[in-house]
Amino acid sequence: xxxxxxxxxxxxxxxxxxxxxxxxxxxxxxxxxxxxxxxxxxxxxxxxxxxxxxxxxxxxxxxxxxxxxxxxxxxxxxxxxxxxxxxxxxxxxxxxxxxxxxxxxxxxxxxxxxxxxxxxxxxxxxxxxxxxxxxxxxxxxxxxxxxxxxxxxxxxxxxxxxxxxxxxxxxxxxxxxxxxxxxxxxxxxxxxxxxxxxxxxxxxxxxxxxxxxxxxxxxxxxxxxxxxxxxxxxxxxxxxxxxxxxxxxxxxxxxxxxxxxxxxxxxxxxxxxxxxxxxxxxxxxxxxxxxxxxxxx
Amino acid sequence: xxxxxxxxxxxxxxxxxxxxxxxxxxxxxxxxxxxxxxxxxxxxxxxxxxxxxxxxxxxxxxxxxxxxxxxxxxxxxxxxxxxxxxxxxxxxxxxxxxxxxxxxxxxxxxxxxxxxxxxxxxxxxxxxxxxxxxxxxxxxxxxxxxxxxxxxxxxxxxxxxxxxxxxxxxxxxxxxxxxxxxxxxxxxxxxxxxxxxxxxxxxxxxxxxxxxxxxxxxxxxxxxxxxxxxxxxxxxxxxxxxxxxxxxxxxxxxxxxxxxxxxxxxxxxxxxxxxxxxxxxxxxxxxxxxxxxxxxxxxxxxxxxxxxxxxxxxxxxxxxxxxxxxxxxxxxxxxxxxxxxxxxxxxxxxxxxxxxxxxxxxxxxxxxxxxxxxxxxxxxxxxxxxxxxxxxxxxxxxxxxxxxxxxxxxxxx
Numbered sequence: 001x002x003x004x005x006x007x008x009x010x011x012x013x014x015x016x017x018x019x020x021x022x023x024x025x026x027x028x029x030x031x032x033x034x035x036x037x038x039x040x041x042x043x044x045x046x047x048x049x050x051x052x053x054x055x056x057x058x059x060x061x062x063x064x065x066x067x068x069x070x071x072x073x074x075x076x077x078x079x080x081x082x083x084x085x086x087x088x089x090x091x092x093x094x095x096x097x098x099x100x101x102x103x104x105x106x107x108x109x110x111x112x113x114x115x116x117x118x119x120x121x122x123x124x125x126x127x128x129x130x131x132x133x134x135x136x137x138x139x140x141x142x143x144x145x146x147x148x149x150x151x152x153x154x155x156x157x158x159x160x161x162x163x164x165x166x167x168x169x170x171x172x173x174x175x176x177x178x179x180x181x182x183x184x185x186x187x188x189x190x191x192x193x194x195x196x197x198x199x200x201x202x203x204x205x206x207x208x209x210x211x212x213x214x215x216x217x218x219x220x221x222x223x224x225x226x227x228x229x230x231x232x233x234x235x236x237x238x239x240x241x242x243x244x245x246x247x248x249x250x251x252x253x254x255x256x257x258x259x260x261x262x263x264x265x266x267x268x269x270x271x272x273x274x275x276x277x278x279x280x281x282x283x284x285x286x287x288x289x290x291x292x293x294x295x296x297x
Numbered sequence: 298x299x300x301x302x303x304x305x306x307x308x309x310x311x312x313x314x315x316x317x318x319x320x321x322x323x324x325x326x327x328x329x330x331x332x333x334x335x336x337x338x339x340x341x342x343x344x345x346x347x348x349x350x351x352x353x354x355x356x357x358x359x360x361x362x363x364x365x366x367x368x369x370x371x372x373x374x375x376x377x378x379x380x381x382x383x384x385x386x387x388x389x390x391x392x393x394x395x396x397x398x399x400x401x402x403x404x405x406x407x408x409x410x411x412x413x414x415x416x417x418x419x420x421x422x423x424x425x426x427x428x429x430x431x432x433x434x435x436x437x438x439x440x441x442x443x444x445x446x447x448x449x450x451x452x453x454x455x456x457x458x459x460x461x462x463x464x465x466x467x468x469x470x471x472x473x474x475x476x477x478x479x480x481x482x483x484x485x486x487x488x489x490x491x492x493x494x495x496x497x498x499x500x501x502x503x504x505x506x507x508x509x510x511x512x513x514x515x516x517x518x519x520x521x522x523x524x525x526x527x528x529x530x531x532x533x534x535x536x537x538x539x540x541x542x543x544x545x546x547x548x549x550x551x552x553x554x555x556x557x558x559x560x561x562x563x564x565x566x567x568x569x570x571x572x573x574x575x576x577x578x579x580x581x582x583x584x585x586x587x588x589x590x591x592x593x594x595x596x597x598x599x600x601x602x603x604x605x606x607x608x609x610x611x612x613x614x615x616x617x618x619x620x621x622x623x624x625x626x627x628x629x630x631x632x633x634x635x636x637x638x639x640x641x642x643x644x645x646x647x648x649x650x651x652x653x654x655x656x657x658x659x660x661x662x663x664x665x666x667x668x669x670x671x672x673x674x675x676x677x678x679x680x681x682x683x684x685x686x687x688x689x690x691x692x693x694x695x696x697x698x699x700x701x702x703x704x705x706x707x708x709x710x
Contacts, residue, residue: 129536135474135477135479135534136534154535154536154687156486157486157536157686160688162687244487245487245680246684246686246687247681247683247687247688248680262375263371263672263676264676265672
């Protein structure tokens with residue numbers, strides 16, 4: 001019996017999908033499997049082979065869930081994610097609206113706008129470390145000259161200001177992503193809608209609310225979701241500027257995982273925290289998908 | 298004619314094949330990562346030593362690599378854990394035990410017995426014993442030093458401090474943060490050496506945060522000494538690591554720096570108008586804090602040929618000639634008689650460096666369980682130190698919390 005055309009098409013489809021499936025299995029599924037397995041191997045071990053030979057159990061999860069550092073890190077991650085997402089989104093939106101207008105040198109300035117996004121996180125951290133240096137930084141000097149400060153503030157060293165200090169470079173680095181995404185969405189809104197709104201006597205705020213926002217909402221929310229996920233697992237800016245300090249004030253989940261793995265060499269507990277991070281991110285994505293589905297269907 | 302051509306061709310091929318294979322057979326490359334390859338003063342000694350070794354052993358090449366100190370122990374741990382240890386192992390001695398405890402280092406007793414090292418090394422060499430075996434050769438035991446800017450003290454009409462109280466008063470008198478002038482440069486950011494800064498005050502005042510095999514952070518004497526350290530950090534710029542602290546002193550921006558004797562070599566880089574004012578002396582504590590600084594080891598899992606070549610390098614570093622040259626860089630060499638009376642007369646700073654090294658009390662933990670987990674210990678102490686620098690929390694409360702956390706994470710049996 002000859003195979004039907006439908007069967008042949010199915011086989012071809014699987015054949016064409018095979019490389020992608022293989023890549024997903026090798027690059028995503030296998031490492032995830034190893035991490036989940038590692039999260040169930042208890043104790044401290046400097047040799048991974050020794051760790052993986054231990055019996056499976058839930059001791060690592062018991063340990064981390066009873067550790068105050070984990071809950072503190074969850075709190076810091078939430079503050080860090082929200083604290084960078086909101087201002088970066090607002091700044092990106094404002095820049096996008098500005099660059100959507102016609103003015104001289106707009107094309108050049110749009111290219112410049114992308115620069116912070118392209119700079120490596122470590123370089124951004126070093127730059128801001130110098131600018132916000134307690135004793136010799138330009139920010140303290142300017143604030144003192146303006147009479148806003150009477151004494152220098154150790155932005156990255158004072159537990160009260162350290163989180164704000166790491167948020168500044170994070171926002172600076174991430175707002176261009178919003179600006180470019182929203183700018184692209186803005187360009188897809190037909191000018192005729194604005195003309196019609198103007199004819200109807202709509203104010204600038206009403207034009208933004210009823211024409212601009214519905215046009216950019218979908219891409220903007222998608223960008224916000226992606227940025228939130230990136231920020232939630234952020235490592236380089238925080239580690240290069242404060243290493244999670246002072247006294248754990250900026251220790252997010254990403255930093256805690258690093259410390260457990262490469263300072264205390266508890267790869268099992270580090271993997272357990274990683275699995276909890278993954279679960280949190282998955283719940284966040286599942287909740288966001290409802291909203292996104294509404295936007296894109 | 299044909300015969301001559303064949304003979305010439307054969308000879309050429311043979312010569313070419315010999316030339317191609319000879320170096321590949323003979324050349325052995327030893328990996329040697331260290332945090333001192335670019336450290337002013339001692340780096341010259343390492344480079345000269347490597348060059349002399351390669352000249353003596355033309356079949357061996359040493360690949361000297363610089364790794365920043367803040368990352369060094371982590372990088373080495375990962376290399377050992379991955380089964381890719383360096384051939385010449387250079388370690389901060391405080392971390393030696395955590396490597397030895399993993400069985401990563403080669404016992405050296407049989408090799409040492411064939412040298413004069415046991416007879417000529419100080420008692421501090423016993424720090425290299427683990428599980429009844431000697432697993433390293435001490436390269437430096439030291440006492441902490443006080444570096445000071447004499448001009449700044451003169452401007453403030455002050456002498457060189459002789460007590461901790463005088464020292465704190467001098468720091469205060471020479472601090473003008475608004476003008477970028479500070480009494481002290483010390484580590485005020487998360488850094489592995491922050492423990493050393495704090496321990497210097499504790500041991501210097503004659504206290505100890507590990508007593509009779511137990512944590513002793515709540516002892517009033519320890520609390521008082523830590524309070525002094527905390528007060529001192531108030532006269533120092535914030536967010537400073539060890540390299541920046543040294544640079545601030547060298548640039549003439551601070552009055553005091555507490556550091557090891559190896560910083561002496563870096564003072565040569567000071568601006569011409571600052572250099573004459575930079576001095577070295579003893580720390581103003583009743584007890585000199587110090588200890589084993591760094592040491593050389595062999596990795597247990599390397600091939601025998603490389604192990605032998607690396608051991609020859611260690612023996613050369615420990616030889617009278619190279620120990621003498623090492624001592625002249627300003628780092629106290631362990632070998633007895635490394636410096637002659639003429640050397641000490643010609644370089645007065647070497648006398649104070651060696652005097653302090655001779656009477657130093659070990660500031661690193663000696664309890665076996667803490668030595669084996671030094672990194673965890675240092676991380677928790679550093680976190681408490683940062684809490685004291687970055688918050689107003691009372692010192693006794695911070696130290697009490699630290700003791701409880703240590704008891705939970707690193708229990709002492």
